[in-house]
Amino acid sequence: MARWRPAALLVVALAAVLSAARRADALSVTVTDTECIHEFVPYEGDTVSGNFVVVDHDIFWSSDHPGIDLTVTSPGGNTVHTLKGKSGDKFEFKAPRGGMYKFCFHNPYGAPETVSFYIHVGHIPNEHNLAKDEHLDPINVKIAELKEALESVTSEQKYLKAREARHRHTNESTRKRVMFYTMAEYIAFMAASALQVLYIRRLFSKNVGYNRV
């Protein structure tokens, strides 16, 4: 390997360290049966955190909504994290090894559900890395920790935003249904009353014979 100047090495080390904490965006997928998303975790010991929220479609009774299952599989094939029957949750775990992790959402019922999810992989350079590379400034560890703290705030915000969207969806659906059912109730009421009157009139009509009553 060619001898690099210390400044260039510092730049490369900084770039490698600081870019290791990646940021994704909250994405939505529609899960009909199973949807798997793969995310690359570069180092062992990285904290993988994330959240997902199921945005309801038209659900009439909340007990009908079964939730979806999330299974996180490590590159070795072991299940690292499982969540069953949740309509939205946060998760966090420490990656036991580096590699490609698989996040699978499974919908046990046939109705397609839209899931909004966010996954973040965070890496904080520890003392071992510091000792290996003398150009790595300890302040970079602090900056990485700050960045991770801010990322957790952003992650929480995305979770809250997704839940708020679902809440609003439920509220609007409730409002529409209340209006519809109330109008239907009035119409049914008036129709029942009209039928009552018609029936009583028929009982007393001449061709039936009112002395039967």
Add this chain to the structure above:
Amino acid sequence: MAARRLGSPASRWLRPSALLFLVASALLSAPLPARALRFDLESGHTKCVSDEIKVNAMAVGKYHIVGPDPNFPDAQLPESHRISLRVTSPYGNSMHYAENVQSGHFAFTAAEAGDYLACFWAPDHKPPVTMGFEFDWRSGVSAKDYPSVAKKGKVDMMELELKKLEETIRNIHEEMFYLREREEEMQDLNRRTNSRMAWLGFLSLGICLSVAGLQLWHLKTFFERKKLL
């Protein structure tokens, strides 16, 4: 990395804005670590991903086909593995369309706020194969490409990192305002629903009593006409 094919309609979107072109070229030229999300796509099926983007936020996306086995990413990719992509805005305008490509990229500034949908589909293969593709879609603050900003301004890496943190904090601040505004709207909606339900309850009682009264009056006059009462 296999040679990228840039002969897609995506280049049409880049020409109007030099900044967009700079960002896209910086994204392509900078040696980025594997940041993308990887999805599986069966031939003949469609997979859609949507993201909510605010107005005037920049969105950049990169996608390329990878080997089907995530543990062997350097396996040879057959030429017949191709995907097509369409990115649509919330109002239905097509922001990007690419057909039967192995990789591509797009960038646009969101003119409308809402859910942008990126749909991938694969042509039918006999026998059906499962293709993997990596898709990196970033919008808002994460779309800003800092290495190019650093190169342009010749700033220190630490300063750049702190600038990124400052931008993140500003974004968090704006997001809190947005959440608060939405929550206020929802509270308003709930209050209106509550008052409307109370009004409808009284109306229901009123209809009940008036219908009963009408019934009684109608039957009374009916029986008086029939000379039964």
